[in-house]
Amino acid sequence: SQKIEQNSEALNIQEGKTATLTCNYTNYSPAYLQWYRQDPGRGPVFLLLIRENEKEKRKERLKVTFDTTLKQSLFHITASQPADSATYLCALGALFSGGYNKLIFGAGTRLAVHP
């Protein structure tokens, strides 16, 4: 069955360092991958999308890589700040019948950035 794995343990880093979160998947050939941020008691908020033919995507302090051979995506936050503390979800998308791209979500990794 399709499976998405994100590190269930919280990632604790020092302010100013680079945070790296991992998303691994099996039995799946996604057309694209997305990363979302979720704060406690709130809905997920879209951050970045990377397609299967793209190796890397950047947005301000965020960088996402996508290795379809390793079946892995890495999500980096450079110069991390305490305000970056949140849970980060990865989601894989593929085209299903009817033209609707269903997303399959990982359980998320909690990031805590300490001053």
Added chain:
Amino acid sequence: NAGVTQTPKFQVLKTGQSMTLQCAQDMNHEYMSWYRQDPGMGLRLIHYSVGAGITDQGEVPNGYNVSRSTTEDFPLRLLSAAPSQTSVYFCASRPPLAGSDTQYFGPGTRLTVL
């Protein structure tokens, strides 16, 4: 724009009761969906709709019904609540444009079934 709105924010039900979770969006998005989020698990798709009058089942549809009479509204009905339906429910919408797969999520409804 208010984006995606959900009501209520919190709800407690007794086993066997029924209720409707409301979801509305003012972005004229064709695609809408309902997810549930449980501790240690990813968001799981319950039902989705690709436009008014068109709905389909997701990964975990049992015990839930949906309808889509307008583009704006996509209510989720619990027919006979069970403790296993205790969860946080999120509604999401997105435009049907090719290459635009960003989903916009509502704030969620936290449901407890006793």
